[in-house]
Amino acid sequence: MDVQDDLFDTKVAGVNKATAAIDHAVILCLADYSTTPQTRHVILAVYVSLVLYNAMNDVRWSIIQSLSLVVLWACFYSNGDFSLMSLYGTYLITKMTLMTFGNASLWVTIPGVRFDARSIVLGNFELAAYVLSWAGLSLTGWILKYFTRPFQRVPAVGQAIIATILVQIMVIGIDKTSSSTRQRARQSQNLNDQRRVSDDEIDENTLLMYARGGELSSGKTIRLVRLLPRSDGEETRCEMVDRDLEKVFGDYEAISYTWGNAKEQAIIQMDGRLVRVPRKVFEMLRALRHAGRPRMLWIDNLCINQADTNEKSHQITLMRHIYYRAITVIIWLDPSPDTTVAIDLLVEIASSRGLTGVQGSFLYGQRDQQQRLLALARLIENDYFNRLWVVQEIASARNLQVLCGAQSIQWEDLSFVLRFMGNPDMLRSLQRTEEMGVVACNQDSLRHATTLIATKASISRGISSSLAFVLCNYRSLKCKDPRDKVYGLLGLVRNIDHPLIRPDYNKSEIQVYKDVAKYVFTVEKTSRKLLALPFAGVGHCRRLQELPSWVPDWASNARRKHTEDEDKTQVDGRPSPNQSNFSYHIQPWSNYGNITDIMKPDQADFRPTGLTFGYQAALDTEADIKLVGDDVLGIRGFVVDEIQSLTSVFDIPFDETMRISHTIMTLAMLAWFEEAETLAFNVPSPYPTGQSIEDVVWRTMIGDRLLEADDSQVVRPAPSDYGLIYQDYKQAAIGLRRACSIMNMETVSEMRDIWYEMFVQIIGGGSVFKILVEVLCGRSGHTNVWRLITTGTKFANDGTLRPHFPRVCGDAEFWAGRFEELCENEETKELVATLVELFGVFLPEHSSDNSPKEARRDHFDDGGRDNNAEAADTTLEQKLAGMARLGPAISRFSEGLRISFERRLCMTKKGYVGLVPPLTHVGDLVTIFHGGDAPYLVRPETRLETQPVVEGEVGIIHGRLVGECYMHGMMDGEMVGLKETSLWFHLT
Template sequence: MTDVPPLLPPRSGHRYTALAASTIRILRIFDGTGLEDPLTCGLETFHLNQLPPYEALSYCWGDQKEKHEIILDGSKFEVATNLHSALLRLRLHDKPRLLWVDALCINQNDIPERNSQVSLMRDIYRQAECVLIWLGGPVMVDDKELWAIPHLLEAQEKNLKRTDLPIRHGTKDWVKYVMSSDWATNGDLGDRRWNAIIRGLVSLLQRPWFLRTWIIQEAALAKHSVVVCGSHYVDWEPFCRAVGYAIDLDYFASTSPEIYSALRNIERARRRLAVGQFQRPLDLLAGFRIFQATDPRDKLFGVLGLLDPADLKVLQLKRADYDMEVRDVYTQAAIDCMALEGNLDVLSLGGKFSRSADGSTRTLPSWVPDWTFHQERVKPLHPRFLSTLSFGNYQQMAPQSAACDSRASFSVSADRSVLTLSGYVYDSIAAVSDVLARDYYDPQEGHPLTPARDKEYEWSGFDPEVEEAVRVLAQWESLCGVPASAPYPFTSQQPAQEVFFQTVHANCYPSGSVSQTRARFELWYKPFLELRSITAAIGEIDGFAGNESMSDWQKIGAGTKWMGKVVYKTAKFGFKYALATRPSRVQHNATMVGLGRVMFKTGKGYVGLTERNVKAGDKVALVKGGRMPIVVREAVNDGGDGDDQSEWEILGDAYVHGIMGGEGWDEARCVEMRIV
């Protein structure tokens, strides 16, 4: 193919020719200038062993409804807006450019070709001279183009700390303020300049590229990457340094921690691959769960290129197959993870209630994880997955496995709907608390000392959501025996307060150590106690306000004493709240594991944590190869009577204080358990 655009009038439609094995097409973008010259391209076919120097494009497909016309091999061809913009930006003025672009180099209407070409993407991105990461057009701040990366790199090189910069609070309110239309009217010149920089970065990181599943391997496999945004470009490594610097300043930990943690996971994967280190399939799937894909099967297919070739040989799901249904892809992935590792860690990511809202995965068995992301899904309790899914360096007092060192024993029914495990019901859930749905110093508007503008609070001035959290914590304390002095009978006579502390963290401490976490927990926990004390004091007014046996002077005296008590307790509460929420305390605020969960107590007296849909009567089961207990509910069964016919649905994994080291494990009790 020549380097000169075709002179013949374009044909009405492009036709792909079949590809031979181990061959790919590469797009040649002919030179041109500005918007006047039409985008003229051609496709050339090469064997993987005879590739010319080329680049590969990493981009987001975006809205496919709005199309733009290009000329491809002399034919008219329509591409979506984002790709059209990328090709215009990357077209050279004086010579052609060779670029691999999935939407053009793969015949998207040919399923067998898609299957074959997707399996080659690992080689395509590894062998590219450079991967060009297209983030879209320029970032505009106050109607002006702003490229934040150089400013952040400059601050990092100067080693400017949090206290050296104008903005020091990484809260949701702060981001809301920075993104508001009046950001430039507040503060001095330094404030306004830094506000603009961070606003530009926030806008940049909200581009859809950052949550597209396929970009994981595209960025991680590249030997060299360049980020392109509008007219600006920067190498991947300094780009990650700039974003990482902003993360370290705590500008994002309280907003969307999973997104920024996912970026770090990409860079971690890239560095590991560079030295020949690979993650297990389950860790990759869990770490990148927040990423999105138009086709839910791509949540699996999009990470296959990052797997250890040795693991890939063992898996049944070793290449993309778009003839498979979503249910079959997800089910096979779960089976592969269990068979590959010999444990049942994958069950921590499953559960009857962890299904996508759109109904696309509601037919999955309860033991198969739904990899489509939905925000309300609580992170698994298994320590293996906590640090990869959010900020925090989660540590345990000691490694734990409720089933000791047993290896998984399982089989799958012919229709792949039933997983048969070896295990037993250990205990029954007798009582369940309400959900602890809110952190005390939640970074949204409406904390107890600053009522939100759009909420009408009671005269006491406290946020009812925080008062609800106080009420739920009281339930949790009661289940753990706080403040009673009776020790916990299952863990060497532990005091109830220590049982409470360890259980709300599920023995996973996000501050890097137990002692550091305990110090932060006390800062978080004490204002709850003070607020409870204030609420109780406020309620005392009912004891004398309507007491007809008291004289008016007695009521005035009691009221004065009551007011003094309320004022004193409120001031004490405010002081402890200020301590708990000052920036140096909440930096990288990895929340305790119990948030978003319920606490339960079993018939035998154990306390634990699990997911919010559990109710009294559900069972705690221990299974071979299951390091975490699972909560199960008996399913509707038409197979007959008797325990051997019982079928169970998994509700979620659980932390049960006192059996996490195998204290409740008895392999002799194991029977077949059918999980549907």
């Protein structure tokens, strides 16, 4: 394959060089025989300037060629009637001498030039073509001179202009002809290559990409890809060049992207060889090619030899500098079929910077905006925002450009819209879709995207966080290699260089995780030594069962399989860490409202910052940790209680894309509420905190904390009024269960969607009558609801028959009048009554006496029909208005319940209620470690070792860490008085 390909390339190169020789000779010959001596001086000056301008193509010969022409020009300048052809001939003789006597030394002594037989052959062929073309045209020059005598009477400037135009036309024609010939030849050759080249040969050439520059496992040398200009029909062509990182500031662009499916590959030409690359890289290269000039790029997949572990280990230590020194970092988002719609909406929102979340929810939460909102949700769900490596790529960049296919987005616009979509009111618009054929946005992607923006802002101000913090904060992001859960984040931490965490792809992932745990627990200088401990423990399913219990498995995303025996669980195999982690799988109590450590530009170490609004189970005690052995960690703490009973696990049946019907989620929550209340019957009264058992239960479910309305900080303890929200939530779930018993799931989902549409109208100051009229006229798209309310009427017998719907829209009064007409009309008032009954099914059967008056109006009697349209609608509208006002509080309470996902409720021997990991066992010890924000569970292998009592000695418990937990009444230092009974826990 190599011999045939080189032979073909030699033929094509020969044609190219011969064509160039003829072009040069024709230009000079026309100039020589059709212009005056003065004009020839001008043309020669222009020619020398063009040669110097094109010096980037071949610096060596361009310098020699230009100097030779300038010297010879000066020699002949005294002779006013000099001949360009004779001058050119002298230059060719000079060049022939250089190539004949200095060829080898010239090519060997100039750095970076390959000395091979093919180059010499092509060089001699090129010289021969130039000499022959010069000789041939010199012999026929007298003919041109005879026929161009009239032209010489034109002024010199006019001669130069006319000669230049004629020459350019001829050159363009010759170039197009030769280019077309070369293109057809290359296409034919590519077809032959595809039939002839084997996978093994292409794979070998892929490895040969890195052979010329050698390994980059030390120093500051990096590879760059010179992406050659595109031309019609040509394959993607690149060249690999080595550069000193310290000397290429702003000389290249770096690409930030997702790798995609590595099995999907394509072929490009790299340094004249066909090599196989991921299809994603191929598509990017084709899209990024310039039309007339090369483009210098850094792409990790090409510029780092992925098969060389030593090189990878070294190069990733430079990545922060690589992205910082790039003139621009290009964010490449994969386009989707509705990308144009998404970007139009993004630009529209970005241009309305004063838009509030409530206003946005009203504008974009309506049904006619669903498809636009869906398109934007798909853009936000782009896998790019879930990729771990992009964190440091974006954070390090000085300039950012966002490309989504052929469309460009301003980074500032994208940042604003991502933050805007994270507003609680807009999140409700994204979540409303249910089974309506529209997919809700995966909140993980949105949360990751806003985290990227915040990180970018912090790094831009020179603020760095501890390694433990970044490991915890970004653990749900994806990467292909589990070791990159650590290595991909090192660039975010300043002044970090330690053998335990130095990138080394020769280590196993188990060893990498053990080493980083040793570093964050015993080496890193932070005030929160236990920050990473909540992500360890055997209480949650883990991929790597071989890890010590105190070592976090940063790539774990396993969910538990439920069996008939709840105490027997198993891991779903060992899934790839390239899957999205479940955001509810582990939400540490320690991370809510507590201070963290940061390093500002003027600091050399980490210092605590911020205020503490979170949990402080150990108050101001100082963490005491030591390594007892390679696999044993010693932590000082004290035992406070023991697990006595457990409920089942609060499991939310998300699908593989982390989506779920809101109806199913609400029913799952109701089952959880009922099981919690069953546990509450066995809790001794009074509770140690003096609170009612009902208060204890709902506060435990949400960790007794809520976010403020603007999500700015944690509120602890949760406001007492939220006990009423809990009651409403539970009653609404009971109503939903009742609805599901009398109608199918699709109808339930459509009714909930109608509720939401009405809420949107109320929030935005619109009219619910418009929505009601659309539903009653069969124009809202809720086919199941329409079928149900028309059962037994004439509308049910005709699929096309509908009540009259006004063509022209009006104000609220107009829609109220139209609704009143439907209520009074004999044919449609029964539809109104049936729809009102359906609403009644979803309303709570009773409400608390202490609830807000406007939010808890008396509802309809389930058993009767109210034909008084005005009274019925007024009551319904009042109910909706009250529920709409409660909407934000209900949303915050619902968000608070996420902390219970994948956890169990428990009761201890001393009568405390808590939330514990799903794999907790009866008998696990409730422990508070010194310096800990929350209690931990330890599964003892042996009870307290009894030793002869010696003053100053401390007992030891050997066991395994189960995990962090919430114990209501132990979260604010209530148990610190037991610290005098401190023990050493040796965790294995």
